[in-house]
Amino acid sequence: MKTKFSKTKLYKVLAYLTIIILAIGFTFPLYWIITGSFKTPQAINATSPQWWPQEWTMANYEKLFSRQVAPLWEIHVPFTDIVFAGPEVPAALRWMGNTIFMAVAAMLLTCITAAMAGYALAKKRFIGRTIIFTLIVCAMALPKQVILIPLIREMSSLKLYNTLWATIFPIVGWPFGVFLIKQFAEGIPGEMMEAARIDGASEWRTFADVALPMIKPGIGALAIFTFINSWNDYFMQLIMLSSTSNLTISLGIAKLQAENSTDFGLIMAGAALAAIPIIVVFLLFQKYFTKGITMGAVKG
Amino acid sequence: MAANKKKSGMSSKALTRRETIAGYAFMLPSLVFFLGFVIYPMVQCIITSFFDSTMNREDIFIGLANYKELFTDPVFLGALKNTFIIVIVSVPVTCIFSLWVGSVLNNMSGPLCSLFRCVFYLPVVTGSVAVTVVWKWMFNNYYGIFNYLGKATGVLEKNINWLGDEKYALGCIILILITTSVGQPIVLYVSALNNVDQSLVEAAQVDGANHLQVFWKIKWAQIKPTTLYILVITTINSFQCFALIQLLTSGGPNHSTDTIMYYIYHTAFKLYRYGYGNAMGVVLAIIIAVLSAVQFKLTSEK
Numbered sequence: 001m002k003t004k005f006s007k008t009k010l011y012k013v014l015a016y017l018t019i020i021i022l023a024i025g026f027t028f029p030l031y032w033i034i035t036g037s038f039k040t041p042q043a044i045n046a047t048s049p050q051w052w053p054q055e056w057t058m059a060n061y062e063k064l065f066s067r068q069v070a071p072l073w074e075i076h077v078p079f080t081d082i083v084f085a086g087p088e089v090p091a092a093l094r095w096m097g098n099t100i101f102m103a104v105a106a107m108l109l110t111c112i113t114a115a116m117a118g119y120a121l122a123k124k125r126f127i128g129r130t131i132i133f134t135l136i137v138c139a140m141a142l143p144k145q146v147i148l149i150p151l152i153r154e155m156s157s158l159k160l161y162n163t164l165w166a167t168i169f170p171i172v173g174w175p176f177g178v179f180l181i182k183q184f185a186e187g188i189p190g191e192m193m194e195a196a197r198i199d200g201a202s203e204w205r206t207f208a209d210v211a212l213p214m215i216k217p218g219i220g221a222l223a224i225f226t227f228i229n230s231w232n233d234y235f236m237q238l239i240m241l242s243s244t245s246n247l248t249i250s251l252g253i254a255k256l257q258a259e260n261s262t263d264f265g266l267i268m269a270g271a272a273l274a275a276i277p278i279i280v281v282f283l284l285f286q287k288y289f290t291k292g293i294t295m296g297a298v299k300g
Numbered sequence: 301m302a303a304n305k306k307k308s309g310m311s312s313k314a315l316t317r318r319e320t321i322a323g324y325a326f327m328l329p330s331l332v333f334f335l336g337f338v339i340y341p342m343v344q345c346i347i348t349s350f351f352d353s354t355m356n357r358e359d360i361f362i363g364l365a366n367y368k369e370l371f372t373d374p375v376f377l378g379a380l381k382n383t384f385i386i387v388i389v390s391v392p393v394t395c396i397f398s399l400w401v402g403s404v405l406n407n408m409s410g411p412l413c414s415l416f417r418c419v420f421y422l423p424v425v426t427g428s429v430a431v432t433v434v435w436k437w438m439f440n441n442y443y444g445i446f447n448y449l450g451k452a453t454g455v456l457e458k459n460i461n462w463l464g465d466e467k468y469a470l471g472c473i474i475l476i477l478i479t480t481s482v483g484q485p486i487v488l489y490v491s492a493l494n495n496v497d498q499s500l501v502e503a504a505q506v507d508g509a510n511h512l513q514v515f516w517k518i519k520w521a522q523i524k525p526t527t528l529y530i531l532v533i534t535t536i537n538s539f540q541c542f543a544l545i546q547l548l549t550s551g552g553p554n555h556s557t558d559t560i561m562y563y564i565y566h567t568a569f570k571l572y573r574y575g576y577g578n579a580m581g582v583v584l585a586i587i588i589a590v591l592s593a594v595q596f597k598l599t600s601e602k
Binding site: 023143279 | 316319320322323326327329330331333336337338345348401404405407414416418419420421423425426427428429430431433434437438442445448479484487488491511532536539540542543546561564565568569574577581588589592
């Protein structure tokens with residue numbers, strides 16, 4: 001009995017130790033990005049690495065911001081060639097703005113459409129419901145990237161190629177959100193909806209006043225999930241966006257890397273700029289995020 | 301009760317009509333995007349795979365020629381092999397690793413558990429591009445820390461060009477892929493292990509079952525659905541491994557890190573052969589569908 005006790009204790013100590021070492025390994029790339037972005041070229045190119053920068057410099061960030069310029073915003077008047085352009089700023093700022101716009105727009109559109117559709121799939125008994133649901137499940141199991149080649153042509157013919165909308169609409173169409181909200185909406189008690197109907201509430205009122213408050217946690221989870229995923233949806237951005245002023249931050253860094261493949265200080269500054277905002281968002285809304293992941297898996 | 305009331309107030313036909321109209325009204329915005337930007341391109345992908353299709357020219361119907369070419373194309377077959385190597389190595393490692401980490405985290409106190417869960421999720425959130433560029437630096441021939449650590453500890457005698465050497469490049473890709481894919485499975489396993497019926501566990505412990513027995517006989521059965529889900533998403537993820545390859549090696553050296561996904565990209569956006577690229581996409585989708593079905597069969601069997 002005694003030996004068994006100490007054996008489990010030994011296992012526990014070893015396991016915790018391994019987890020700590022692994023955790024250090026998993027945080028190291030991020031640590032390396034951040035410290036690297038403040039290192040001098042000498043420190044970057046030293047054959048024995050500086051684990052902690054001896055000399056801190058902003059030179060990498062200055063270089064990143066002085067490389068290219070782009071107007072802060074450009075608003076096209078539909079069906080004309082008129083463009084309202086904002087003041088010239090470093091291109092990296094424009095890329096950041098593009099990324100935020102894309103992620104927020106994708107998030108809002110996804111949440112609105114998925115909330116309504118998920119509710120309908122869970123609570124409305126309409127003809128064709130099973131067919132639509134089967135289609136959704138099948139589409140989710142397929143690799144997203146196989147649709148990219150046809151999407152290029154479709155976006156070109158819709159005159160959306162090389163606009164941020166070309167990256168937003170496919171994200172909104174991806175049915176994971178509908179699936180997730182459906183899981184939450186199934187928990188709405190039928191009596192509550194029945195009561196609203198007897199009170200003479202319209203379909204829309206029933207949805208907005210009865211269902212929406214119940215599926216709020218699901219929408220929160222979906223919002224943060226979509227935000228992070230669209231921020232990092234590199235492949236879609238890569239093929240849809242081409243001109244310098246339309247790039248996202250991820251694409252900008254990838255381009256930076258292709259053009260200056262050994263200036264690691266500059267590249268790390270870009271990587272830090274791309275990664276830090278999204279990590280902050282993740283840490284702030286971590287709770288919803290975890291919930292979204294686990295709810296999406298139920299009955300997966 | 302409720303059903304009776306409905307019937308007396310409204311004929312069932314009228315109810316169905318009302319439900320259908322309301323249902324589609326609520327579905328409409330989502331359906332527009334889903335049908336327009338997911339289903340339509342999927343159908344297009346299948347159709348175009350039977351055509352010789354490129355930029356600025358009408359597509360020419362060529363039947364199964366794209367598919368025939370695929371199975372005699374050495375680059376595609378090589379990419380297929382590499383993809384399978386990635387999947388065969390990374391999927392089991394990811395699953396076992398995250399199950400183990402999940403079970404250790406599950407025994408930790410709340411704040412500690414969520415701290416580590418965050419840490420393991422970090423590479424996913426950081427984003428494929430930022431993660432990839434820092435790994436590229438770490439693997440660098442001259443300035444990378446792997447060569448430095450290897451030499452400092454005496455494991456390596458001279459610098460290894462990790463990403464430029466056919467022997468190591470694919471292994472490096474798999475390592476990075478694993479670190480960026482364990483985050484979600486760990487979260488899932490922690491929550492699944494939390495939901496395991498504690499009374500069953502305690503009963504078994506009273507009966508004198510050891511840790512391993514408790515795990516296999518009781519916990520495993522209850523986390524099986526989670527395992528299935530993790531297997532499916534990890535497989536799909538590994539098949540779609542793209543950013544890593546495009547940014548680290550571009551499929552080189554000598555096609556040793558070509559994957560189907562990268563080759564699709566190369567065919568469509570460098571060679572502009574849309575039809576051929578779509579045929580690869582269809583084959584990839586079929587492979588994933590078959591594998592998912594097999595995994596489902598294997599894990600649902602008792």
